[in-house]
Amino acid sequence: MCNICNNSKTIEAQQLSAFAGQKRQADQMVAATKKMLPNVDVGECVLINIDKVDRSPGDPQNLITVVTDIKNGVYQVDTVGCIIKSWLNRPDIKKATAGFITLDQINKNKFISVREAVSLESLFKGQGYVKCSCQPxxxxCKSKRCQCFKANMQCNSRCHKSGPCANK
Structure with a gap:
């Protein structure tokens, strides 16, 4: 066998060995994750951790939801008010210690994002970052064109600074 053929066979064997090692490592990581995160069934109450960018300082850090569907290892969760649009992976949710919500309490009519669900649960109407760009x-600011008026909020210093406004 020539030197070039021998080198190509050695390279091919090393590539196959590296691929097998990567596959083995991935299988070990999946097994470790499954051990740490037990299965969640349909109808179980789970918590979703809310990022700081999706909530205001007074909003809850976790959103209480119920698992309503499982497909391909991702979970669809619902709150009392509506269905969360996005499907969540298992590491994104954690089992609740008690059954705060049941499947009977779920409203199956409306799909919303996680940020909208947090603002519905909030005592302070979410982040409160409504700002109009009306001319002072x-x-x-007395019509539905004004973002603040539409949201039933008064204009604030972020909208017009110290300019005159009918919605202050």
């Missing part, structure tokens, strides 16, 4: 005048 005495008659502005």
């Amino acid at each position: 005048s005495k008659t502005q």
Whole structure:
């Protein structure tokens, strides 16, 4: 056998060995994750950890939900008010210690994002980052064109600074 053929066979054997090692490592990681995170069944109450960017300082850190569907290892969860749009992986949810919500309490009509669900659960109407861009005048901000008026909020210093406004 020539030197080039021998080198190519050695390279091919090492590539196959590396692929097998990567596959073995991935299987070990999946097995370790399954050990740490037990299965969650449909109807179980789970908590979703909410990132700081999706909530205000006074909002809850976790959202209480119920698992309603499982497909391909991802979970669809619902809150009392509506269905969460996105499907979640197992590491994104944790089992609740008690059954706060049951499947009977779920409203199956409306799909919303996690951020919208947090603002519904919030005592303070979510992050509160509504800001209009109306031109400052005495008659502005009294129609549904104004973001603040539409959200049933008063205009604040972020909207017009110290300019006149009819919705202050």
